[in-house]
Amino acid sequence: MLERRILAPIEALGQYVLLLTKAFQSLSEVRVYRKNLFKQMVAIGIESIPIVALAGLFSGAVLTVQTAYQLESPFIPQSIIGSIVVPSMVLELGAVVTGFILAGRVGARIAAELGTMRVTEQIDALEAMGLNSIGYLIVPRVLAGVFMFPVLYITATGVGIGGGLGVAHYGDFLSAGEFVAGARQFFSPFDPIFGLLKAFVFGFIITSVACYKGYYTGGGAEGVGRSTTEAAVLSCVYILFANLALAVLIL
């Protein structure tokens, strides 16, 4: 029993790495996944824009109000609010909020879709026809995640900064000019690059974990439910770890 407990996660990791290796080997078969790639970029990327923008907007707005509340002092220039809100969005919130929302929205969707295909033998049917099911199903989803997450990150961050600026200006905390001046004062061009890198990594984690969970689903409807939950929960956990690891290693 104990032996199983220790070996199971190692086996799972091995299976995950093998699946990704096969997916990577299928990268050259562009013809197999080209059409699906576009479809997945729309489903994963474009259709996620509204929810990601909404989350970004509110994060930026709340961050501004709370920063203003914490820094209420005659000795601190109000423009510092902009210096805090903008880098926070760019470095952390834009990517993490996007990641968490998409772990649910995209991760669960992929796992449920592939899991259902597995238990209804649709994946076997693809293989039986002589098609590379990993190339056909997994490669376009992971690629779409890796391509589209940076786009969604930019959306969330941009709208979030806009939300912060709007609240600052219309909520009479500080003028839009002061906000922008504060943001520019401490701006580092590396910050958005780091944010994009995070989005790229999170996009890979969410889609690859969801594909792995979905592709190896077993046990009917209950199995699909389990895979879906695990895909969403595990993606969130791995995002937390990856977030810390990237910050420690790169910043």
Added chain:
Amino acid sequence: MIEVRNIDKSFGSLEVLKQVSLTIRDEETLAIIGRSGSGKSVLMKHLMGLITPDRGEVIVDGVDINAVSYGELRQLRRKFGMLFQGGALFDSMSVFDNLAFPLRTFSDLAEEEIRARVEENLKEVQLEGVEDKNPAELSGGMKKRVALARAIALTPQYIIYDEPTSGLDPETSNTINDLISSLSTRSNVTSIVVTHDMHSVLAIADRAAFIHDCDIHWVGTIEEMHAADDPTLNAFVRASEYQIGAPGRTASPYDAN
């Protein structure tokens, strides 16, 4: 010709196949029969490399399918058409797209030719006017027929049927059996039917292989099956006979026993 040589397969601690050997001859219709959970489907999935055996070989037309590369295996699989138990239609696509899928993927046919081929295939399974429906809108029997039309889209040399009549009413079952019979008379078509429906076996098969206790317990022609004095085989066959022994049915060869 497909040769299965001394296959072992276990899932965890569960032994499913033990030293199984079987030869499937060209152009015959072979029924693989046995109780639910006896390993019929597992054996069937070995035939096209959907499952890899723990030991033993599967030779298709002289090629050991587990010794070749994945690319070659996929090439080999195009000799096969497979009807899955639940149909396994792609539910994200319409019936038309399901049938066009193998043609679009593996042939260079123009879209109009594909349309013509799809209609022809649908006619072959006696369905018309369902092209624009989604698989979810079809009845069980219609799903099976659409799936069958998809399986034969690329005129395969081997057609594998996994429980083709399970879950269908007797009349629809007969339709499916007739379709299988008519497809198996095409030249150069070998059919493998995995089933526990003896009615189906009697209607379509030339030979039967009976799986019992992780092994092929008995193989022979249908005539030999009628005459066999193997108690395990007879128990299985007769149990099925009672289920379908409705009044008015012509006397079964087992009634004399």
